Amino acid sequence: MIRRAGATPREVALTPPEWRIDADALETAVTDRTKAVIFNNPHNPTGRLFAGDELQIVADFANRHDFTVISDEVWEHILLHGDRFTPLAMLPGMADRTLKAGSAGKIFSLTGWKVGWIVASPAKAAITARAHQFLTFSTAPSLQSAVAYGLTEGDAWIEPMRGRFSRALNRMSEGLRQAGYVVLEPASTYFLCVDLEASGIEVDDETFANAAVERAGVATIPVSAFAEDNPSRHLVRLCFAKRDETIDAGVQAMARARELFA
Incomplete structure (x- = not known):
């Protein structure tokens, strides 16, 4: 939309794992x-x-x-x-x-x-x-x-919602860590990032994402898709806003995906 309006976007990169503004x-x-x-x-x-x-x-x-x-x-x-x-x-x-x-x-x-x-x-x-x-x-x-x-x-509804998301995050994070993944803990959103490189997986995020969905049955998002200028290519994003059984199935699929690159 920026380009369609005749302007030029200029990205300011955030560097993992801290992602701090410079x-x-x-x-x-x-x-x-x-x-x-x-x-x-x-x-x-x-x-x-x-x-x-x-x-x-x-x-x-x-x-x-x-x-x-x-x-x-x-x-x-x-x-x-x-x-x-x-x-x-x-x-x-x-x-x-x-x-x-x-x-x-x-x-x-x-x-x-x-x-x-x-x-x-x-x-x-x-x-x-x-x-x-x-x-x-x-x-x-x-x-x-x-x-x-x-x-x-809606104020009375928001706090229980936060609790549900926090519990879902903890469930997914712990499962992924037990499966051998390094997780970048989020403070907000429905998403967490997995650091493939730190987890010992030596492929880029797009290669991992394709293999994970095609051969292990779990969908991840390559974080490189969110940037144009020298994006990080060793991170994938997962959504934890799911039922417990869905999170557990996803973690098991991520464990299978890790075995593809062992």
């Missing part, structure tokens, strides 16, 4: 045509919840260059270890330059509904609304009503 890397990406920053926290596919000092790096960067920040915060309530989420707009100077994206699909685990929102200053919200009318003309009113109810009355 101020110098941000500055290197700036050109005289840069107008905005797209930021994702909690981060997919890594599962990172960026620390306060990293948020400050982004805020300082945006304030220094007078950039708008499109902050994708759709995973803000899927916190797996009792962490606290800080919206980027809360940092000094960021309220008027941030477009915060939220998603009922993520908050309430209703990903097929595709109901979301933008939180922004009146001026930036008006610009967003004008663009949005050419992307999604309307959203089903019944879904909007249900989401409004959830946002008003």
Whole structure:
């Protein structure tokens, strides 16, 4: 979509396993045509919840260059270890330059509904609304009503949901470790990453993913698919938002996949 609008995206790589934001890397990406920053926290596919000092790096960067920040915060309530989420707009100077994206699909685990929102200053919200009318003309009113109810009355539902996801994550992580995999523990999202190289598997992520689904019966996502510029090629992503029996079957299939490269 960025390219179709006539702009050029410039990626700022995050390096595993820490996936930390680097101020110098941000500055290197700036050109005289840069107008905005797209930021994702909690981060997919890594599962990172960026620390306060990293948020400050982004805020300082945006304030220094007078950039708008499109902050994708759709995973803000899927916190797996009792962490606290800080919206980027809360940092000094960021309220008027941030477009915060939220998603009922993520908050309430209703990903097929595709109901979301933008939180922004009146001026930036008006610009967003004008663009949005050419992307999604309307959203089903019944879904909007249900989401409004959830946002008003849903607090009692969110904490048990976090507990269910945390237990599912622990079940999958422990099973994968017992199968000989090195797992990068996520702080958020429905996903965890497996480090193939650290697990002693000497093939790239795409080769592993193809073999795993075709010969072991488990679907993984090569993390290299999420980047264009020198992507990491030794990580695959798995979804743990599943029933216990599905997680156990998936772990067994991952054990079979590991044997393919023993």
